[in-house]
Amino acid sequence: MESELSPAHGVSSSVRVLRIEIVSDPPPNSDIKNATVARVRTLRIKSRMLATKSPFFYKLFSNGTTGSELKHVTLRINASEAVLMKLLRFMCSNPLNAPPVLYKFEVSSCRSQLLPNLPMAPDSPLLYVELPHTILMADAAKQYLAGQYKDLTKFKEEVMALPLSGIEVILASDHLRVKSEDDVYDFVLKWARQHYKRRKERREVLGTRLGRLIRFPYMTCRKLEKVLICDDFTHKAASKLVFEALFFKAQQSLTASASLNSRFVERAYKYRPVKVVEFEVPRQQCVVYLDLKREECAALFPSGRVKSQTFHLCGRKFLLLGACSLNKRGTSRCFELAVGMKKKSSGSFVVDCEFAARSRPAKEFVTKYKSHYTFTGGTFVGTGNLFKVTWSKFMAEDSPFFINGVLHLKAEFTVRH
Structure with a gap:
């Protein structure tokens, strides 16, 4: 040349x-x-x-x-x-x-x-x-970056070494593969503490750049409580983020403005987000709301299952399980709903369980199943046919159980004394 x-x-x-x-x-x-x-x-x-x-x-x-x-x-x-x-x-x-x-x-x-x-x-x-x-x-x-590192668990060490610009790209993705948004929050804190040793600088980065990429509305209430006392965020910033998340959880649907904000867009979590209301008196009780999209339910056929985020009852961790399973006679597949206490939870106690679902035309929650169980760690109990219909009828276009393409489930648990 x-x-x-x-x-x-x-x-x-x-x-x-x-x-x-x-x-x-x-x-x-x-x-x-x-x-x-x-x-x-x-x-x-x-x-x-x-x-x-x-x-x-x-x-x-x-x-x-x-x-x-x-x-x-x-x-x-x-x-x-x-x-x-x-x-x-x-x-x-x-x-x-x-x-x-x-x-x-x-x-x-x-x-x-x-x-x-x-x-x-x-x-x-x-x-x-x-x-x-x-x-x-x-x-x-x-x-490329979002696709290459969408599995944080698989590439955790590599992602930890990325600079701020790379972390922002990965966190902005709707397709990030994580168990729950709690894991995203924990990862961001670990990354920030490693790359920004001074708390003032760390607060600046979290408050102005990374904090807006964490989807706090999909975090568990227990983790949101920890956000409030985390000194990596200013009290003002933490209070705003938690209040916004709790307000979102209390709503039945997204507003038009919220749907345009990435913080309110649900990622493809391994464990489905739930809304939980806990009571201590007059009895220990919790009410759990789980929403599943029609396409999520369709993907369960013929033998798939989906688990919820954990929730707490009497100091133990529980989760809901939705599945496509054979009925007792083994003649057809149905929608199964069960609840289980995590293996690491100790002790046993008796709990009254009630499962309900919204249905058309009233769109109100209607009780579908009631029973009581003695829970021990690792046990799953519930009903193999929540709606008393075959899978094909449950998933039919005219199914009364899907409202605007969403299946709305409610599980109520009360501890017996």
């Missing part, structure tokens, strides 16, 4: 000299602005070719003045941007791949052909997300 990109000796009327000064990258969170020049590259460049492909280089060579073209130009870059040499070769020869830094230098003509060929190197997506002038590529990079 002697005629397009070569070391500078003499300068002709069609070639300009580009002096590239490479400085060391400053440490993270550093205030250092003036770095020492570590290396210098001086090249002969066909300025007109670069100027037609990039507004950045047009302004660089013309100094922003029409009809004026500088013969000697100096460009200072960080060491991490030293791939500029590949960029220049790309602009002169149009290879299929190019470094992400090309978007910093506004080579917009290459975006469409590079979008399907996003490099999969671990650090590349972060560069696309963080560099300016990368709208199209940044969107692709965000999609």
Whole structure:
């Protein structure tokens, strides 16, 4: 590429000299602005070719003045941007791949052909997300990061090492695979404490950036109680987030404005969120509300099951189980609803159980099942056919149990003394 990109000796009327000064990258969170020049590259460049492909280089060579073209130009870059040499070769020869830094230098003509060929190197997506002038590529990079790390459990150590920009992309995804939003909250706190040792800085990051990406309305009430006493948030911020979450849980449906806010969008949790009302007097009691979408129920056929978030009764952890199961005679499949006490919970006690569901046309909760059980850890009890109909009738288009595509269930538990 002697005629397009070569070391500078003499300068002709069609070639300009580009002096590239490479400085060391400053440490993270550093205030250092003036770095020492570590290396210098001086090249002969066909300025007109670069100027037609990039507004950045047009302004660089013309100094922003029409009809004026500088013969000697100096460009200072960080060491991490030293791939500029590949960029220049790309602009002169149009290879299929190019470094992400090309978007910093506004080579917009290459975006469409590079979008399907996003490099999969671990650090590349972060560069696309963080560099300016990368709208199209940044969107692709965000999609890649969200897809690559959507399972926090599987990639926990890798995600913990990501910078703030990467964490924001992952937390913004509706498809994050986690057991519950409680796990997201715990992960964010752990990440923030590792990357921001000073509480003041940690509060700033959580309060202005990461806090808005945690979906507090889908956290359990027990975890929300801990948010109120967590000193990683200011009291004002924690109170606002918890109040907003509790207000959401008390509503029967989303308002139009809330549905546009990502904090109110439910992720694909392993354990389905529930709304819980607890009472201590006159008897220990709790009422649990579980909503399942029609498509979630359809996915249970022929033998699937779905579990709820845990809730507490008499100091023990419980959860609901919805499933598609065979009836007692083994002749047809039905909707099963059961409740269980988690294995780690100790002791046993007797509980009155009542299951109810909303149905059309009244849309009120109607009791479908009542009984009482002596609970011990790991035991699941309930009814194998909550609605007394076959699965096909339960899932039929005219089924009275789905209201606007949602099955509304209520379980009431009262401890016997």
